[in-house]
Amino acid sequence: MDAVNIAELTGNIAVVGYGLAAIGPGIGVGLVVSKTIESIARQPELAGRLQVTMWLGIAFTEALALIGLATPFIFV
Amino acid sequence: MANSSDTLFSKALRLSTLLAVAIALVGSLLGYLFYQLPGVFAALLGAGVSALFGIMTILSIWFGGKLSLNGFYALVLGGWLFKFLLFAGVLLALQNAEGFAGPVFFFAVVATVLGGLAIDSWLVLKGRVPTVGK
Numbered sequence: 001m002d003a004v005n006i007a008e009l010t011g012n013i014a015v016v017g018y019g020l021a022a023i024g025p026g027i028g029v030g031l032v033v034s035k036t037i038e039s040i041a042r043q044p045e046l047a048g049r050l051q052v053t054m055w056l057g058i059a060f061t062e063a064l065a066l067i068g069l070a071t072p073f074i075f076v
Numbered sequence: 077m078a079n080s081s082d083t084l085f086s087k088a089l090r091l092s093t094l095l096a097v098a099i100a101l102v103g104s105l106l107g108y109l110f111y112q113l114p115g116v117f118a119a120l121l122g123a124g125v126s127a128l129f130g131i132m133t134i135l136s137i138w139f140g141g142k143l144s145l146n147g148f149y150a151l152v153l154g155g156w157l158f159k160f161l162l163f164a165g166v167l168l169a170l171q172n173a174e175g176f177a178g179p180v181f182f183f184a185v186v187a188t189v190l191g192g193l194a195i196d197s198w199l200v201l202k203g204r205v206p207t208v209g210k
Contacts (some may be wrong), residue, residue, distance in 0.1 A: 018164070029156065033149065040145065048141065051148065052081055052200060055137040058156070059196045062133065063189045065160065066126060069167055070185045073178030 014072050021068025028061035084203040085138040088196060089131060095191045096127030103184040111177035118177035122184025125166055129159050130192040 036054045040047045100123035107115025132155055140151035170176055 073182040
């Protein structure tokens with residue numbers, strides 16, 4: 001008996017990769033920013049130092065996103 | 077007078093630019109060896125685009141720090157969103173380009189991003205940022 005198609009997907013699977021490359025860093029940056037705001041609310045006098053540290057957190061998170069978005073160039 | 081975070085960010089900008097130039101030169105050479113002229117183009121574009129994004133992050137944190145807290149987050153997060161839309165647009169344009177050396181572009185991006193991270197981490201660890209702000 002032939003297999004029956006109950007659902008058909010069309011399109012490029014790389015699009016899912018783009019989506020995944022955006023979700024992770026999105027959550028990461030959200031966490032970095034929310035924790036920095038929380039810390040500044042607790043200790044406003046530390047704002048300058050926390051903002052500099054936040055820069056490092058965002059730089060690491062966006063590195064993942066940039067690499068994730070560029071991967072279709074080697075995985076094709 | 078420049079304060080210590082001004083010194084930190086200006087040093088980060090200088091070193092990131094130098095790194096991007098170095099990666100563009102080495103990448104162009106390697107790209108030419110493997111892919112001829114398209115390799116050179118891809119290496120220059122990869123190093124340039126990823127250096128631009130690192131520099132935009134540094135500038136947004138640097139100048140955002142001079143604004144109110146709301147302004148800081150608007151600039152940093154708005155800049156982040158804008159940057160990624162721009163990057164996705166560049167990638168979409170390049171994917172359909174004829175004869176583009178994709179692997180050279182990818183490795184130039186990875187090298188610039190990782191090198192930029194190393195510079196940022198080193199500067200923050202060595203930097204003397206006062207605990208009590210202005």
